[in-house]
Amino acid sequence: MAPKPAAANGAFVTEDSIDYRVLYEEERARCQEATRSRAGLETANARLEAALAASQKELRQAQTRLDKARAEIDEEMEIAKSVQAGLLPGELPEFVNLKTADTYIPTGKVGGDLYDITITPTQKVAILIFDVSGHGIPAALIAAMAKMLFAHYIEKLESPSVVFSEVNKRLCSFINTDHYLTAFLGILDPIRNRMVYARAGHVRPLVYRAATGEVDTLGAKGFFIGHSALIDIAEYTEESVTLSPGDKVLFYTDGLTEGSNASHDFYGVDRLRGAVERNGALEPQDFLDAVLEDQTKFRNGHPLRDDFSMLCIETSSAEWVLRESGFTADDQPRMLMASTYVDIDHVCSVVLRGLDDNGYSDADIKRAKICVFEMLMNAIEHGNRNDPAKRAVVLYTISPDELKVSVVDEGEGFDYEHLPNPLAPENLLKDHGRGVFIIREYMDEVQFNSKGNRMLVVKRHHGGADHGI
Amino acid sequence: MEFKLSLTGSFGKIEMIGQFWEHGDFAAFEKAIEDCLGQGLTIAVVDLSRLTFVSSQGLGRLVRAYSKMREAGGELALLSPLGSVRETIEIAGFADFMNIYNSEAELAEALG
Numbered sequence: 001m002a003p004k005p006a007a008a009n010g011a012f013v014t015e016d017s018i019d020y021r022v023l024y025e026e027e028r029a030r031c032q033e034a035t036r037s038r039a040g041l042e043t044a045n046a047r048l049e050a051a052l053a054a055s056q057k058e059l060r061q062a063q064t065r066l067d068k069a070r071a072e073i074d075e076e077m078e079i080a081k082s083v084q085a086g087l088l089p090g091e092l093p094e095f096v097n098l099k100t101a102d103t104y105i106p107t108g109k110v111g112g113d114l115y116d117i118t119i120t121p122t123q124k125v126a127i128l129i130f131d132v133s134g135h136g137i138p139a140a141l142i143a144a145m146a147k148m149l150f151a152h153y154i155e156k157l158e159s160p161s162v163v164f165s166e167v168n169k170r171l172c173s174f175i176n177t178d179h180y181l182t183a184f185l186g187i188l189d190p191i192r193n194r195m196v197y198a199r200a201g202h203v204r205p206l207v208y209r210a211a212t213g214e215v216d217t218l219g220a221k222g223f224f225i226g227h228s229a230l231i232d233i234a235e236y237t238e239e240s241v242t243l244s245p246g247d248k249v250l251f252y253t254d255g256l257t258e259g260s261n262a263s264h265d266f267y268g269v270d271r272l273r274g275a276v277e278r279n280g281a282l283e284p285q286d287f288l289d290a291v292l293e294d295q296t297k298f299r300n301g302h303p304l305r306d307d308f309s310m311l312c313i314e315t316s317s318a319e320w321v322l323r324e325s326g327f328t329a330d331d332q333p334r335m336l337m338a339s340t341y342v343d344i345d346h347v348c349s350v351v352l353r354g355l356d357d358n359g360y361s362d363a364d365i366k367r368a369k370i371c372v373f374e375m376l377m378n379a380i381e382h383g384n385r386n387d388p389a390k391r392a393v394v395l396y397t398i399s400p401d402e403l404k405v406s407v408v409d410e411g412e413g414f415d416y417e418h419l420p421n422p423l424a425p426e427n428l429l430k431d432h433g434r435g436v437f438i439i440r441e442y443m444d445e446v447q448f449n450s451k452g453n454r455m456l457v458v459k460r461h462h463g464g465a466d467h468g469i
Numbered sequence: 470m471e472f473k474l475s476l477t478g479s480f481g482k483i484e485m486i487g488q489f490w491e492h493g494d495f496a497a498f499e500k501a502i503e504d505c506l507g508q509g510l511t512i513a514v515v516d517l518s519r520l521t522f523v524s525s526q527g528l529g530r531l532v533r534a535y536s537k538m539r540e541a542g543g544e545l546a547l548l549s550p551l552g553s554v555r556e557t558i559e560i561a562g563f564a565d566f567m568n569i570y571n572s573e574a575e576l577a578e579a580l581g
Contacts, residue, residue: 341491366522366553373490374525423562429536431529434561438525441560 080110080140087147088309092117096321096337096393098125098190099314101284103292104307105255111307112139112181113253114147118154123334123350125190126154129311130183130202130225131253142179142226146171150185160185160198161236164225168200168234171226180227184218184251190335191322193243193315198236200225203254206273208280210246215276218249245317248280248287255308259295262302267295284312324449325395325406326456333395333406339388344376347394351405354398360461367442368403368459374435375407375455383409383453406456413452470494470520474501480512480580481505482548490524502534502545511543514576517558518549528561535567544568548576 092100100117112132120126128150132139149170153163163185171181182202188195201224204217222236243249252272259267272291279290288310318335327333336347351372355365372394379392390410397404420427422434436455440446445458470487472494483501505513515531517523523531535545546568550558563569570576 363553367556369522370524370553370557373522377490377524377526423565428562428566429532431533431536432526434528435525438557438560 076137077110080137083144084110084140087114087144089116093119094337095125095190096335096391097316097318099284101288101312103288103310105292105304107304107307109135109307110137110140111135112143113255113307113309114143115251115309115311116147117311118151120154120158120187122158123336124158125188127186127188127251127311127313128154128183129251129253129309130181132181133179138177138179142175142181145174146181146226158187159238160187160196161238164198164200164222164236165234168225172228175226175228180224183225191318191333192329193318194240195243196238196240198222198238200236203252203257205252206250206276207241208248208250208276209244210281211244213277213280215273215280243315245315248284248312248314250276250291251311253308255304255306256295256310258306259299259304260302261299267298271298284314288312321393321395321408324408324454325393326447326449326454327395327406331397333397336394338376338380338392338394339390340380344373344380347376348372351396355403358398358400364459364461371439371442371457372405374439375405375457378435378455379407379409382414383411385411401461403459403461404456406454408454411453416448416452472497472501474504476505476508476510480514481508481510482514482516484516484519486519488522489520489527490522495526495530498530498534502537506541511538511541512580513538513543513545514548515545516548517554518551520550520554523554523557528558546570546576548573
């Protein structure tokens, strides 16, 4: 048998003989290798464990940071929701011949819905509703910004389409995201019950006609507001609608009609229209509750994807106000209301500002203040007997030539024909009875209605220097 | 509004600052008159130089105070009504029965 080479030491063994030295060396080498490997393994293990521990620590720290960040975001979202809620009107203003109601349905997220009813400087009623695209803090921030801009321009301009154009220009320069908003703005003349309006891509408000039970929609053409891609083509048309006593207008955001059921069918405009037809005769808040109930029933527990808002106005006739006031609709008087002493201050300041704007002298303004004040005081204290539920309705017109003010109260009237003369010796030391006398001294005309619950005064303005005071 | 009451010298001086028409102010004014009488001062001078508005009810309270001082054997005078306040007081005929002084000097001379 030919010998064959054996292991690394080069020793030769036959098949029948065993070289133990070689075996030993081989075994020793394997052991050394194993020992090295084990040590390496242990080292590697130790390294891995250390790395794992470090990673776990890092992960825990990251988790802590994440929890903190999430808590901060949650807190900020809560603040954002609170800010947004604060932008909604707490209490809608009260009007002589206008009832209002509102409902906001949140979804837990911060949304971009906002609405408001305000009184313009010319005593018209501005009804605004808008909806910012998307959710979260960006939408809430844009909503807050938009609300400020709308308030600013509604105060300055009374054309809804011009207001939209101005707000659009401003918002486009502020918003550098894909957010935009849809909006509807109506400016209602409460005497004539005529509303001029513009629509910026917003869902069309529905009008319930009390006389027929029919439902109309208010449409006008206009692009979204605030989307910079549309700034050059954004145009807003203006339309108007005349409302009759008992008519309602429902303003809403699309979250209402886009509420869906488990089959993903939208509630939709047609169902909404049906709910408006069925419930239009209800009082405004009951009406909104009924619409909400109808939508909720349709969704049958399916959650809302979007928050939504509803705003309702119901007009009534201003005829009695005009009839009693001594004005006609053609006079286009402005209307104010007072029920308490606080209101007196407001009415006086509005009227006096009007006089100032029309160039009346400081002395004439002060004289007018005494008269308007006394008229309101009479109406609230003597007419309405300090009942805050009763109103004194103030209608007035101011031109550079003439101030005309009418105050109608809800009292029984008084005998204006037999007012004692406070300058008579027997009345000089009385502590009452001078109000109407002073008004008569200051004004050019003082008239009462037959019931005696309305006083109308006229002061003609000749301009020029102050006379004496 | 604000009242400043000084009870030094031979008379009590009540300075009215602001607008005189609220019921709370009427009560404060009546209290000031009571304080004058309580100090044995029979002359009350109401300084109107910083009064910017008075309602007809405010005028009534001045008349009531005047009557009260008179009943106590004293006097109530007005000092330096200006502008629309003066005009209103004149329209109400106060000059026919109440002393109205145009300045501190005039008052000092009248009261000796």
